[in-house]
Amino acid sequence: MRFDNGRLITLEGGEGSGKSTQAEILAMRLARAGRRVVATREPGGSPGAEAIREAILSGKVSKYGPFAEALLFAVARKDHIDCQIGAAVTDGKWVVCDRFVDSTRAYQGAMEGLPRSILESLERLTVGDFMPDLTLILDIDPEAGMARANARREEGEEVDRFEQEELLLHDRVRQGFLDIAEEEPERCVVIDANQPEEIVAEDIWEAVTERLGA
Ligand SMILES: Nc1ncnc2c1ncn2[C@@H]1O[C@H](COP(=O)(O)OP(=O)(O)OP(=O)(O)O)[C@@H](O)[C@H]1O
Ligand SMILES: [Mg+2]
Structure with a gap:
């Protein structure tokens, strides 16, 4: 736990699991509870990183393989x-x-097979000790998640680099997230994302207050 009262909460999960929807609700609830809140996203969140987001999600980098993608991330x-x-x-x-x-x-590890040693090296260089205080893993059957993401997409809008991957690969992503939760139960909470929005929001709030005393 951080000594300075600030907290880092991350939302993770596959395509269409409701991360962006729930991030907004959570930020609002925290603000209502009197916290000073910053809501942000990855890839992106800062001007330099938003420029890189463009390059990654357009798919221009994927031909160079998962190592190049992981480096850019x-x-x-x-x-x-x-x-x-x-x-x-x-x-x-x-x-x-x-x-x-x-x-x-x-994605680059469980789905694309980039070795753990590489991912760990990159994490040491980028995140270091700055790990989240709490990670909410929104778990959903990839088929249901993709159906939501497809329904959300506006007419004419292109699918992004990761939405294009086969469902089978998305199963690997789902399992990858669940494995992380099992390995790091003190940091991660798995949330059943296949429920109505308000119920998911309640489950998230319960986890946040229980773990961090919001
Ligand atoms: N619990 C829910 N039940 C049904 N639909 C939902 C639920 N949560 C979100 N949605 C809808 O599903 C779509 C995807 O949600 P959202 O954009 O929050 O997912 P995401 O995890 O951020 O997706 P992505 O990985 O593509 O960014 C949106 O249209 C959203 O309104
Ligand atoms: Mg989103």
Whole structure:
């Protein structure tokens, strides 16, 4: 637990699991509870990282393989921490971040097979000790998640790099997240995301108050 009262809470999970929806609700509830809140997302969250987000999600980098993608995510994450969330947490703010380090583990690691030793090296260089105080893993059957993501997409809007992957690969992502939760139960809570929005929000609030005393 951080000594300075600031907190880093991350939301993780597959496509369409409700991370962005729930990040917004959580940020609102925390603010209502009197916390100073910063809501942000990855990849992106700072000007430098948002530029990299474009390159990654357009799919322009995927042809260079998961190592190149993981490196770019690492650069973006470092910039995000250095330029935004690091200072916010030190200043006592509660940061709610839509995707963070576990997405790299699940997508470039579990889905694409990048070795754990590489991921660990990158984490040491970027995140270091700045790990989340709480990670909410929104768990949903990938088929249901993709159906939600498809329904959300506006006409003419292109699918992004990771939405294009086969459902089978998304099963690996799901399992990747569940494995992280099992390995790090003191940091992670698995939330059943296949429930109505308000119920998911309640489960999340319960986890946050229980773990962090919001
Ligand atoms: N519990 C829920 N039940 C039904 N629909 C939901 C629920 N939560 C979110 N949705 C809807 O599903 C779609 C995807 O939700 P959202 O954008 O929050 O997911 P996400 O995890 O951020 O997706 P992505 O990984 O693509 O960013 C949205 O249209 C949202 O309104
Ligand atoms: Mg989202």
